[in-house]
Amino acid sequence: MDETKHHRKRRMVEKEKSSDSSEDENYVPYIPVKQRKNKQRQEIEKRLGRAEALKEEEGMKDSTNEEEEEEEEEEEETEISQGPKSHLSLLDQHNELKKKAEARKESAREKLLKEEEKILESVAEKKALMGVAELAKGIQYQESIKTGWKPPRYILAMPESRHEKIRKKWHILCEGEDLPPPIKTFKEMKLPKPILSALKKKGIIHPTPIQVQGLPAVLLGRDMIGIAFTGSGKTIVFALPIVMFCLEQEKRLPFIKNEGPYGLIICPSRELAKQTNELIHYFCQALESNGYPSLRVLLCIGGTAIKEQLEVIKRGVHIIVATPGRLMDMLNKKMILLDVCRYLCLDEADRMIDMGFEEDVRTIFSYFKGQRQTLLFSATMPKKIQNFARSALVKPVTVNVGRAGAASLDVIQEVEYVKQEAKMVYILECLQKTSPPVLIFAEKKQDVDAIHEYLLLKGVEAVAIHGGKDHEERTWSMDKFRKGEKDVLVATDVASKGLDFPDIQHVINYDMPEDIENYVHRIGRTGRCGKTGIATTFVNKTVDESILLDLKHLLIEAKQKIPPFLATLHTESEKYLAIGDDVGCSYCGGLGHRIADCPKLEALQTKQAQNIGRRDYLSHNSADW
Ligand code: ADP
Ligand code: MG
Numbered sequence: 001m002d003e004t005k006h007h008r009k010r011r012m013v014e015k016e017k018s019s020d021s022s023e024d025e026n027y028v029p030y031i032p033v034k035q036r037k038n039k040q041r042q043e044i045e046k047r048l049g050r051a052e053a054l055k056e057e058e059g060m061k062d063s064t065n066e067e068e069e070e071e072e073e074e075e076e077e078t079e080i081s082q083g084p085k086s087h088l089s090l091l092d093q094h095n096e097l098k099k100k101a102e103a104r105k106e107s108a109r110e111k112l113l114k115e116e117e118k119i120l121e122s123v124a125e126k127k128a129l130m131g132v133a134e135l136a137k138g139i140q141y142q143e144s145i146k147t148g149w150k151p152p153r154y155i156l157a158m159p160e161s162r163h164e165k166i167r168k169k170w171h172i173l174c175e176g177e178d179l180p181p182p183i184k185t186f187k188e189m190k191l192p193k194p195i196l197s198a199l200k201k202k203g204i205i206h207p208t209p210i211q212v213q214g215l216p217a218v219l220l221g222r223d224m225i226g227i228a229f230t231g232s233g234k235t236i237v238f239a240l241p242i243v244m245f246c247l248e249q250e251k252r253l254p255f256i257k258n259e260g261p262y263g264l265i266i267c268p269s270r271e272l273a274k275q276t277n278e279l280i281h282y283f284c285q286a287l288e289s290n291g292y293p294s295l296r297v298l299l300c301i302g303g304t305a306i307k308e309q310l311e312v313i314k315r316g317v318h319i320i321v322a323t324p325g326r327l328m329d330m331l332n333k334k335m336i337l338l339d340v341c342r343y344l345c346l347d348e349a350d351r352m353i354d355m356g357f358e359e360d361v362r363t364i365f366s367y368f369k370g371q372r373q374t375l376l377f378s379a380t381m382p383k384k385i386q387n388f389a390r391s392a393l394v395k396p397v398t399v400n401v402g403r404a405g406a407a408s409l410d411v412i413q414e415v416e417y418v419k420q421e422a423k424m425v426y427i428l429e430c431l432q433k434t435s436p437p438v439l440i441f442a443e444k445k446q447d448v449d450a451i452h453e454y455l456l457l458k459g460v461e462a463v464a465i466h467g468g469k470d471h472e473e474r475t476w477s478m479d480k481f482r483k484g485e486k487d488v489l490v491a492t493d494v495a496s497k498g499l500d501f502p503d504i505q506h507v508i509n510y511d512m513p514e515d516i517e518n519y520v521h522r523i524g525r526t527g528r529c530g531k532t533g534i535a536t537t538f539v540n541k542t543v544d545e546s547i548l549l550d551l552k553h554l555l556i557e558a559k560q561k562i563p564p565f566l567a568t569l570h571t572e573s574e575k576y577l578a579i580g581d582d583v584g585c586s587y588c589g590g591l592g593h594r595i596a597d598c599p600k601l602e603a604l605q606t607k608q609a610q611n612i613g614r615r616d617y618l619s620h621n622s623a624d625w
Pocket of ligand 1: 228230232233528
């Protein structure tokens, strides 16, 4: 007993002297400690020297990838056969080790991914996004709708490798069976001359990437999920083909009274529906004034008289652009029939489902009588919604330009720490950053009103919109702002999706939205179609940490300046954020966490139970939409 105690003491003293911690438990007493230590030290030095040499050879090693280094070191310790005396060169040895480490990491990743998939599955919507009637009848369409449009023959004759090259060059990711070829000019898309000149009049001469790949897909009749940055021209991808199809239809067999619609476009806000309606109307006018048949497009939104809308329907309408509430209302009352409708587009699809319109969308689907072409568009499209929606699509093509949920790179994003009580005053200072027009977003209606009042008091030409205002005021404010008669528009998220104001210079976020997707959509009101803009976001300690982390990683992705209070914000799981190409949360799309830590998922049950619509758009009653 005494003997061992003594030994242990000696060993401890020796340890202090040598400052070497790699003490062996199987102490062998008959080798003098000093000698043994020396030997060990030599070995360690050798090994360190080797590691040093390896690092030198490798040159620029990613210093952030500590995990990898650690694993490699571990590997080296166990693989004695690969010591300096081995016949393999150091570089080869290193490569070998690296491969092994990678493989091990790969399997860990796979495990994590599998676990995440399970979580995603368990929270996936039980019912698919198919219409109730289709589900009941068990109808499964296998083939896409046939259209009269074909790509030019010489493009069809080109090899797939040419198409792949173009997609790569334009950063277009395209998934699905029988991918349609990308087409680089509007002319080759066989659009009628009046359309080409109408586009030109708007300064639209060359298609954007989403149009290069998206238009051929939609024109061919394919179902599609289109994901591209805010302001990258998604509207044209679904607006032009439906005009073309109606034209074809009208030429063959003109619409009679009470017939139609042939195409239906659903938008999450009245203002967006109005804007989309105007664009389609513009194309129809261009055709009509050049001797083509007249096409009728109808806007069905809340806040307007149903009677007028009914009259247009009675004359026979080709295209309806609607918000879900009013559409549901008119479908229920059998004022609109979808018997001949063959084309359905959900613009800002993920937002619409996220806003609680899922059941409405499902019901709308059930009114279709035959097969339809279904299109979903947005700048953000969490996997949860992609998977869920795919069930409603037939042989879908997914066209993806940039990561789903990534912010537009043409927006300079500034995030500033502003105390709650200082926010209002700071807005005035922020307004100095750029010339008008400026958009200010706030989550709550009361805040919008307060900001609006404050700005008016300070002599700023401001208007405001939110769901609590009556339709006339909303329309009036939007018109004034669009025309440039007012400098500032203060709004809730009703104005954050899809609205295309000319030349917004600056978006100010009075508060950070609860969802990072809404942030992406808000700041996407500026920096549209090649122009640049600024977004300033006020945050303070009232903001949830998880949303700040999402924001931080979004800023990193967009190569923006990271303010110190965000830079110092860390979490345990931060190093696992990216697994290969799979970045962030697969449920909500946030970049600052993985699905296992998703705060939205956690909040889901409580929210569902309470069914409280804190955000503005949920406080609409359905007739209002
Ligand atoms: P998104 O729906 O992707 O946010 P929009 O369809 O609203 O974007 O288009 C944004 C703006 O870009 C619109 O003003 C539109 O006229 C313009 N635009 C669309 N396509 C083109 C193009 N190919 N070239 C130039 N401008 C375009
Ligand atoms: Mg849009």
